[in-house]
Structure formats: C-alpha cells, structure tokens
Amino acid sequence: MTVLVNGTSIELSATASVTDAVHAAGHEGKAFGVAVALNGEVVPKGSWDSTMLAEADKVEVLVAAQGG
C-alpha cells in the first residue's frame, strides 16, 4: 500500500504498522525523542507496533530540532 510519510509517498507492505513507517522515515534505535502523528492524531510509543496502517494514511515522524 501507499502511505504518506513526512510528506513523501512510500510503499509499505499491506500489514505495515506505525513502527514500519518510523523505520521508513529513517529512524532507527531508541524511541526517546521521537513522536508520531497518524492522520493528525498522536500515536503513543507503546502503540506503534499494534497500530496498523491503511492505504493513503498520513504519518508524521517528528524529532527534536533547534527552536524557540
């Protein structure tokens, strides 16, 4: 299926979870400092594995940046 990860269309398997989208966005390793929004809603870290994606989902994978 095709999902939008950080504004870019990518192909993931039909059984992909939020964790797969996080990896596809380029994040590996520990989850501290990373947050995910799925179609505008927060997906808490504890639910990344169990939250399955659907066609055309919009995923934002966010990390700390300089600011403020």
Place this chain on the structure above:
Amino acid sequence: MEDPFVIAGEEMSSRLIMGTGGARSLEALEQALVASGAELATVALRRIDPNASGSVIDVLKRVGCRLLPNTAGCYTAHDAITTARLARDAFETNWIKLEVIGDDKTLLPDPVGLLDAAEDLVDDNFVVLAYTNDDPILAKRLESLGCAAVMPLGSPIGSGMGIRNPYNLTLIVEQSKVPVILDAGVGTASDAAIAMELGCDGVLLASAVTRAQHPAAMAEAMRKAVEAGRLARHAGRIPRRLYAEASTPDEGLAEL
C-alpha cells in the same frame, strides 16, 4: 541571599532560559549553552531528517540542560495542543512552552488561540509556560487558567528591539503570582538586565545569543546581566531626580 527561582514547584538553578533556535552549528550551540549556565533549554518538534548528523538532544544531554519542548510554528490552538501531546510522548515531559502564533510577519501571539490551548493543556495535566503578548489582562487570564508561568514578549521574536512597553511589563509583574519570564525581543545584555530590574523572574532568549557574532561570549554576557539585574532589583535603587544631588558634603569645604 536566598532567592530561589521556582516553576511549578521545581527549583531552577538559573534564571536564564535558553532557546536553541538560530545557532549556526550544534558546536556553537553547545558552547553558548555552557557559557549561559542555563538549566532549561527549548527544543522544537520537526520532521526527522535522516541525513542530519548529531542531534540537539545529545547536545542538551552533554551540557546537562533539561529540555523544554515548544509549540513553535503553530498557528491554531488545535495544532499547538497536538504538538504539545506529541512532545510529551517524544520527550517524556509534561512541561510545554506554549506558542500560538498570530501571523508570520510579526510572530505575535494569537491571544484567542493561546487561551483556548492553555485551557485544554492545563486540563490535560501539562505544565504550561505560556508565551504571551505583554498584555496584563491576558497574563491574568492565563494565570487564572492554571498556567505555571506567563512569558510576555519584550518585542517580536528575533527583533532584538528590547522591551518596548516596560509599563505593561511592570503591571504584569506586580499582579502575577506565577513566575513572569520575559520571552522574546532581547537584543543585548542590557535588555535582559532591564527585564530583571523591572521584576521579571527570568529571561528566555535565543536569537540574541545564537545569532550574535560570538554566541558564547554573548551567552556569558546574558548570564551576568540576568544575575546583575536580579541583584539590582532587590538592592533598592535610588530614585530618579531631575537635578543633581551631591554625594560629597559641602561641610569643611576650603575657602579659597
């Protein structure tokens, strides 16, 4: 002199809070943070850049700064609330520097969106440090909603214009029972000192340091200015007079 700076029940070791935006490099940021002596430093949430080398999180960890996530770039209460929740999940803190911006030319806060977001976030157990206009009534409303600190601007973000309305700031300081932190507009050390002399509990700044020609030197200047301004505030300054008042007595003056 015992003079603790307490936000939401937690004592801070420094009254200078650093923003991390605008630094030319992570190395420059790290040197500036060390020189500033700040305990708290803000970070934003942005899309991951897989090609980035190093992270602001690692810098904060190395220098021993606690991170304060912000909602920079949010123009609606909805976006700010969602960003705060994302930040809580990412950084495992319920502290948030709440910004709801009104327009991209002035970056002035949108007071209506700010109040809406503050109310929701306080209800959701966030410790809200609200970036606000220098409006005493708005500051009072934010405090009564349960914000942990009110953070009025001195002038627009990044403008370096200092404190444009010291009268409003004085009113905010006088009425507030939560800490008042001057946030935005500081251009140089004297601005930070004036904020503290006016009675602010702290100063939050970024550009004045990160975009200075020598960020670490300016950070040290800001640390000293905040300390000096705080001391001066409590030292009991002399009144302003129109005419001179001699400090040397006339008594015993020679007749020549």
